[in-house]
Amino acid sequence: MGGGGSNNYDTRIIDRLSKVAQDSFKSAQPEKRNVFISFDHRDVGDINLLRGQASNDILKVEFVKESDRLQLL
């Protein structure tokens, strides 16, 4: 059930409702893709470059430093 009838509502109302719904979808979150990067300890310049990128709040890339969590054998 539901719907029914054949009312012709004001198109401005329909447009406003559509806009409200469209806006709510904007909070959707894009899919994440994970990339694993491994560095030699001598590549400290490259590592610092990534550290700098990680501190940039505008960049839509999230950095996770796994070496803090994983003990390398």
Next chain:
Amino acid sequence: MKLVTLVSGGIDSTLMSILAKEQKFELFPLFIDYGQLGSKLEWEACVYNHLHHKLPVPKKMVLRGFGKLIHSGLTDKKLRIKEDAFLPGRNSLFLLSAGSYAYQVRSQNIAIGLLTDEFKLFADQTRGFISTAEKFISMEMDYEVKILTPLMDFNKAEVIKLAESKKISKTYSCHAGNVKPCGKCISCLEIENALKNLNQE
């Protein structure tokens, strides 16, 4: 972007799915059979509307044991259809199931067709509940999931207005599960009241 839509064959979730499609989401519709009395007709309406509006065919998750053990007017004919309508854990079950499905299809978004919580009947229909559920599911799976509620600023009359503009018809949401809507359950009364309000406008 991928989006798991919780669908029931009713007007709210059908509208939500069409709006999501318009926003170019890749839809993964999920219907939950939790042992509700109306499950057969809900499923039929759900499939019909998805085909009719060129949406992907929904997947059905069968969890009928839930409703068999947890009694409510929605799952047990012996109980009162309106007064005993609360089914504890229903929306949690929906969201957790959708979360698991989202994890499987690698979607980070779930959508549920809840309406405004201004006139909420149950605690699991509020923004606060959704926010907590989002944190719980993300923590439980260690996988970030966003729960979208695109109709949460809508009342039923507004849903009906927008649904008519999208040519939505042949939805089903009566809790009694009869071919002819009972006119007594919360769902039927909600639509009846909304139509009355619309006719008075």
